[in-house]
Amino acid sequence: MKKSVLVHSMNMKNMLPFIEYYERNALSNSVRLVLIESNNQKKIVTKLKKLYYTHFKTCDGIISDYPTRLLERRSKISIAMGHGTAIKKFPSDEELKNEYALKLFQAVKSADYFLTTSERQNELEFRNPLLDKDSKNQYLPLGLPKNDYYFDVAKVEQTYKLQRKQNKFSQDDFVILYAPTFRDYETSESVFNESDLKLINDLLKEQNAFMIYRPHPLGGTIDEELLVKLNLERIIPSRSLALDAYQSLCISDALISDYSSICIEYLPLNKPIISFIFDEKEYCQKRGLEFDFEDENIGPGIVVKEKDNFTSVLTSLLRGDFDNTYWTERRNRCLETHYTYPDGNSSERIWKLILKSLEE
Template identity: 30%
Template sequence: MFKSLYKLFNLLPIKQDRITFASDSRIEMDGNFGFVYENMLKQGLNYDYKFMLKSAITEKKTLKETIQLAYWFATSKKIILDDFYPIIYPLKIREEADLIQVWHAVGAFKTFGYSRVGRPGGPSIKSLNHRNYTKAVVSSKNIVRHYAEGFGIDEAAVAPIGVPRTDIFFDEKYKENKREELYNQYPFLKNKKVILFAPTFRGNGQSSAHYPYDVLNLDKLYNELKDEYVFIFKVHPFIKNKITIPYHYVDFFYDFSEYREVNDLLFITDILITDYSSVCFEYALLRKPMIFFSYDVEEYIQKRDFYFDYQSFIPGVLAKSTDDIVNSITNNEFESERIEPFVQYFFDDLDGNSSERFVNELIKEDVQ
């Protein structure tokens, strides 16, 4: 029905100033969407903005919303996505329009999309997913080919103009305000150093996403680090099995998984512990220590694989056990010399103007 409605509405002329933002992973104009939209308003661009925002792919659209979305897609000059959006992939985008993907992740790390054909959880070579993007944005010319391959689009369609949501890492006022806001909201963070544990999920997708918390020795972490640190969990939104924090450790471990924007938490973080998550790209912009707790790296390489050799790629120290984590922290051994080359490779423009480039180069030149 949706595809038929879209074809029917294609008989109507495109609204030359209409821009539609569509997401199945957020209900507010935040993340990349927020920065792009805010820059449009800052520039006084009074376009005909439309929004279709849902918290998850599983949140159904009403009949009215379905009809509305088909109409907006058919008559918009620009359609902007920030994540996987399955309802749009069978559609043929009109020649005078653009479908722009401003992906939720930064950089290129673990393989995704058509780079995973033939692997568990990978797409069929006949899949239509992603292939109709007319433009996609990335942080560096060095990863254009990886996104082109992952999305199944031409390299010419991938624009290395920077990722809008990274602009805050160059905004000292924003960072200071966010730190103050977090300290006021969570005063227990003030007088301790903060360890942020932000791993990606295990499983083939949203339905099977989980994290095996038992790989962490909570007793050891608490006993060795409690005097100087607090330990914050921020797991991937897909992960449904939440960490159970023993009552006698509640002054050390805290679960911040419901906090929406992980980037804001990075500003009060002293040490990041991750594994295969793209959060390492943003955190690298702060030039602070990272530990890559990758106890299953050999298995992960076989099942998922990476665009780069993992151990030479990571901008920090590799840890395979809780002992390794503790030793790295207590001995102040993080291999931080890896961070600067990492930043220089994965970011072309370190100026905080990615949102403005997005608007000026991908929107204003065409929209009337």
């Protein structure tokens, strides 16, 4: 009789390499996959399926990249992981005050295994005395399926060429992805006003460059209404392009971010990263941070803490100043820090763990 494995994800694209491994190795002969994408909960079929498997049906194995009570409904193995790579402790103390969220976090701690990308992450993700006291997790740095994409050089190159063509970027254009994280507080200072954006746009135009602005779904650092109103030629809101998160990273020549795990996700591509942390002190006070941006083995990017320095660093980036040996080697050292297995074989390791458990 076939074993059943439930795959739960907020965005099933994060789990595609895991599913592709299953298909490529004909695991369907012995294992049946059940897919539930929480992002589609508006669909009645998804709601009913989740309700059924949460309260009435037990699977042999469950793997989820997002907190869910489904992790409690397995007979053989349950695996939890994040949908990104933490550079701060998650969840925050504030998040644990939410009773509903706390129950979901406790469900994560009930899983047999919690997967990370490195030993360092083992100390950051879902770590809190309140959660750890009843934890059943064994932490394993096997890697995350979504990051397997970026180690496949041929696939990245194919995506680069195809998506540039479809989104009307030439091969000679220098494309920067600006992807800030969400701040669950109002910043005490303005980031970019109208004159700032126009100045950046002019600089990009001079250097035959573009900036794609991709904020966190819950909010970013640039007023998007202002951006749309200005209709700048060189600063493009991501929503006006046909690109998902993976494609955005693949077609870009450099990344600008801050406290987001996207900078760790980008590391396998070994391209320049700018850490624009204009509100570091405020972020540390209100959210907490476990990441030294200045440490050459941890922080992979050029650090910018003042808005006034942004355009000068951007000029250096467009001039190619961060493509030298120092930065290439530094990014490689950071890759080794943040990935125990920098090889793109996370899905294979996870499936081996699951299949071994199902046989027992």
